[in-house]
Amino acid sequence: MEKEAQDLKKMFYDKCAEKGLKITPQRLLIFDELSKAKDHPTADAIYRRVRKSLSNISFDTVYRTLLSFTEIGIVNLVEGSGQQKRFDPNRHLHHHFRCIKCDTIYDFENDAYNDIAVPKAVQKQGVIINKRVVLEGICSKCKGK
Ligand SMILES: [Zn+2]
Ligand SMILES: [Zn+2]
Numbered sequence: 001m002e003k004e005a006q007d008l009k010k011m012f013y014d015k016c017a018e019k020g021l022k023i024t025p026q027r028l029l030i031f032d033e034l035s036k037a038k039d040h041p042t043a044d045a046i047y048r049r050v051r052k053s054l055s056n057i058s059f060d061t062v063y064r065t066l067l068s069f070t071e072i073g074i075v076n077l078v079e080g081s082g083q084q085k086r087f088d089p090n091r092h093l094h095h096h097f098r099c100i101k102c103d104t105i106y107d108f109e110n111d112a113y114n115d116i117a118v119p120k121a122v123q124k125q126g127v128i129i130n131k132r133v134v135l136e137g138i139c140s141k142c143k144g145k
Pocket of ligand 2: 040088090094095096106107
């Protein structure tokens with residue numbers, strides 16, 4: 001196993017132990033699938049992938065597992081409302097470019113965005129725990145169409 005995958009596994013085991021989430025083969029598989037995903041998948045997409053190895057798993061189990069992963073901080077939910085929840089396994093500080101046509105979310109890193117200042121007005125409204133810049137547009141795959 002490569003180093004990064006090993007670290008990820010360790011983080012998973014540690015977090016589950018810390019938060020008292022029992023590690024089951026199902027949860028492990030769901031975590032593996034999500035970790036591999038680069039497309040900020042919906043619960044439904046993860047369900048379809050997991051079902052290939054665990055044909056009797058229910059959508060409900062997958063959905064509830066993903067939510068408990070977000071509650072204990074193993075994965076993040078992609079911001080936005082009104083759409084289906086999207087899950088993000090990338091735990092490094094990063095930003096999003098979202099295509100408004102195909103709804104693909106691309107990760108990117110940018111130091112200037114990481115250092116962006118929180119406006120005073122927002123500081124009064126609450127405590128900021130996550131700063132992410134979301135750019136929206138039309139991706140190059142869709143532009144040609
Ligand atoms: Zn697109
Ligand atoms: Zn992301």
